[in-house]
Amino acid sequence: MHISGKVAVVTGAASGMGLAMAQTFADSGMKVVLADIEEEALASAVSQLSAQGHSVLGVRTDVSKLSDVEALAAATIKEFNAVHVLCNNAGVGVGAPVGSTSLADWKWTLDIDLWGPIYGVEIFLPLIEEQGEGHINSTASMAGLYAGASLGAYNVAKHGVVALMASLERDLRWRDSKVRASVLCPGPINTRITESERNRDPDDAAKHMDSEQGQKFWDFLTRTLANGMDPAEVGPMVLDAVVNEKFWVLTHPEMGEIALSQAQAMLTDQRLTR
Numbered sequence: 340m341h342i343s344g345k346v347a348v349v350t351g352a353a354s355g356m357g358l359a360m361a362q363t364f365a366d367s368g369m370k371v372v373l374a375d376i377e378e379e380a381l382a383s384a385v386s387q388l389s390a391q392g393h394s395v396l397g398v399r400t401d402v403s404k405l406s407d408v409e410a411l412a413a414a415t416i417k418e419f420n421a422v423h424v425l426c427n428n429a430g431v432g433v434g435a436p437v438g439s440t441s442l443a444d445w446k447w448t449l450d451i452d453l454w455g456p457i458y459g460v461e462i463f464l465p466l467i468e469e470q471g472e473g474h475i476n477s478t479a480s481m482a483g484l485y486a487g488a489s490l491g492a493y494n495v496a497k498h499g500v501v502a503l504m505a506s507l508e509r510d511l512r513w514r515d516s517k518v519r520a521s522v523l524c525p526g527p528i529n530t531r532i533t534e535s536e537r538n539r540d541p542d543d544a545a546k547h548m549d550s551e552q553g554q555k556f557w558d559f560l561t562r563t564l565a566n567g568m569d570p571a572e573v574g575p576m577v578l579d580a581v582v583n584e585k586f587w588v589l590t591h592p593e594m595g596e597i598a599l600s601q602a603q604a605m606l607t608d609q610r611l612t613r
């Protein structure tokens with residue numbers, strides 16, 4: 340797909356990988372709609388890109404609300420009269436083992452990380468197909484390929500996102516659609532994801548369950564991500580998938596081994612790998 344002059348919508352675009360995607364798309368000549376729940380960060384991302392002369396629009400959006408996603412699509416069409424690319428990237432996480440994850444944490448995670456992309460696909464796919472070409476990418480995680488300890492709700496959501504995008508890509512091919520789908524499975528990236536409760540209603544956040552295992556894991560994850568890849572490196576990877584119709588986008592392909600060895604064990608000794 341030729342992208343110059345086309346319109347991209349990126350959710351979770353005020354920070355981290357979403358902001359990097361917005362920057363990369365804008366630098367490549369696309370018009371970009373930045374959607375995020377965090378109003379101040381969104382305004383500053385929009386003014387950063389506008390100051391560089393890019394054609395951008397910011398729309399405050401909570402991706403867990405269908406009406407917000409519908410309003411995002413309407414604002415995009417009103418401003419740019421078209422939409423060709425959607426990146427369902429907004430996401431949050433909670434560190435807690437299954438059995439010590441409150442129902443509020445399950446719901447918060449799944450509403451944003453899985454229902455967000457489902458709403459995105461449902462609302463934007465018909466609009467993108469009207470253009471006769473386009474692409475939908477969703478941000479899953481390595482946690483969408485391998486369900487490690489202490490991250491149950493996030494693993495479930497991200498496995499769902501991988502399944503959503505693989506199903507979508509096969510459905511699109513089935514009906515010879517010119518629209519393509521892809522999934523981004525990042526390894527550790529230096530973003531603000533471990534501070535994702537910054538956007539949460541405090542009453543809802545108070546419903547956490549105390550878990551020593553979850554807290555230890557979250558502290559470990561925070562240290563690991565601080566040494567992770569610069570999110571700016573991820574924008575061009577997603578652009579490459581859009582331009583060259585790739586499905587899998589792995590920022591750390593070597594980490595794919597963990598999923599391979601699990602699949603191997605499934606066929607050999609039938610035990611779950613560590």
Ligand SMILES: NC(=O)c1ccc[n+]([C@@H]2O[C@H](COP(=O)([O-])OP(=O)(O)OC[C@H]3O[C@@H](n4cnc5c(N)ncnc54)[C@H](O)[C@@H]3O)[C@@H](O)[C@H]2O)c1
Nearest residue numbers: 351354355356376377401402429430480527528530531532
């Ligand atoms: N950082 C990593 O190592 C890593 C690894 C794998 C996957 N991911 C995924 O990458 C995606 C981007 O996260 P990031 O790492 O850049 O973190 P980040 O916190 O820097 O950015 C996430 C953005 O999503 C926004 N957001 C949160 N809830 C929202 C909602 N309900 N509606 C709209 N926007 C919302 C936040 O305000 C923020 O701007 C997420 O889906 C995350 O799960 C991150």
